[in-house]
Amino acid sequence: VHKRPLAGRQVVVTAGGTKEAIDPVRYLTNRSSGKMGYALAEAALAAGAEVTLVAATKRPYSPAIHFVYAPSAKEMLSAVQKAMPTADAFIGAAAVSDYALANPFEQKVKKSQPDEHLVLDLIQNPDILKTVGQEKKAGQVVIGFAAETQNLLANAEKKLASKHADMIVANDVTAPQAGFDKDSNQVTLIQEGQEPVSIGPKSKQAVAQDIVAHLVTILDR
Numbered sequence: 001v002h003k004r005p006l007a008g009r010q011v012v013v014t015a016g017g018t019k020e021a022i023d024p025v026r027y028l029t030n031r032s033s034g035k036m037g038y039a040l041a042e043a044a045l046a047a048g049a050e051v052t053l054v055a056a057t058k059r060p061y062s063p064a065i066h067f068v069y070a071p072s073a074k075e076m077l078s079a080v081q082k083a084m085p086t087a088d089a090f091i092g093a094a095a096v097s098d099y100a101l102a103n104p105f106e107q108k109v110k111k112s113q114p115d116e117h118l119v120l121d122l123i124q125n126p127d128i129l130k131t132v133g134q135e136k137k138a139g140q141v142v143i144g145f146a147a148e149t150q151n152l153l154a155n156a157e158k159k160l161a162s163k164h165a166d167m168i169v170a171n172d173v174t175a176p177q178a179g180f181d182k183d184s185n186q187v188t189l190i191q192e193g194q195e196p197v198s199i200g201p202k203s204k205q206a207v208a209q210d211i212v213a214h215l216v217t218i219l220d221r
């Protein structure tokens with residue numbers, strides 16, 4: 001077996017929970033720590049790839065990784081689109097906010113009347129995985145995640161088709177040793193016309209190595 005099976009390959013990974021501005025001091029976000037995406041970036045680097053990590057959450061990373069900080073979905077999309085033309089693979093592990101404020105406040109929001117409601121008008125964000133899937137060139141491999149709280153495999157299969165992905169990592173985020181901010185994960189890999197593959201529960205580093213091994217197989221097909 002080749003020790004650096006991704007040598008000469010470029011891999012783009014997204015990680016973390018995006019932050020959508022409410023006003024200059026506040027944002028909307030989610031529970032993603034970035035651990036899964038950073039583990040994937042490190043696993044791809046260890047396998048010999050040139051790695052671009054586009055992250056909405058800051059954590060330590062190997063100096064050989066090309067790091068781009070992209071806190072919002074829009075910033076993440078443009079950083080990913082900049083890296084994709086020369087990439088061999090995309091792995092979308094980020095928890096991207098589906099919504100952003102239609103009009104973020106220019107000044108810090110102040111309380112007024114005691115019983116006043118503050119209503120935030122949210123519009124849909126771009127779907128980064130779907131965009132990459134639609135724009136993918138021959139030979140490029142696109143891997144997405146599906147963070148689900150119910151109907152895991154059915155929802156993951158829908159995402160495989162709707163996002164034009166080659167593989168979906170289905171993540172039951174209600175499992176005790178899996179999901180947001182945990183050090184371990186438990187996932188099922190879904191590919192068109194193949195039996196689902198169950199992985200874990202085990203460390204996010206070990207899960208990342210398995211996902212990268214599947215990426216190698218898909219690239220070699």
Ligand code: PMT
Nearest residue numbers: 033034035036092095096127128129144145146147180181
């Ligand atoms: O970061 P950790 O704390 O380690 O947690 C890991 C994780 C639970 C965040 C990770 O394993 C995971 O499941 N990531 C995907 C989270 C998510 O947003 O899932 P989703 O089912 O909402 O999205 C499906 C896919 O579309 C994902 O690949 C997501 O990156 C992508 N997406 C979603 C919305 C959007 N606007 N753009 C996207 O690219």
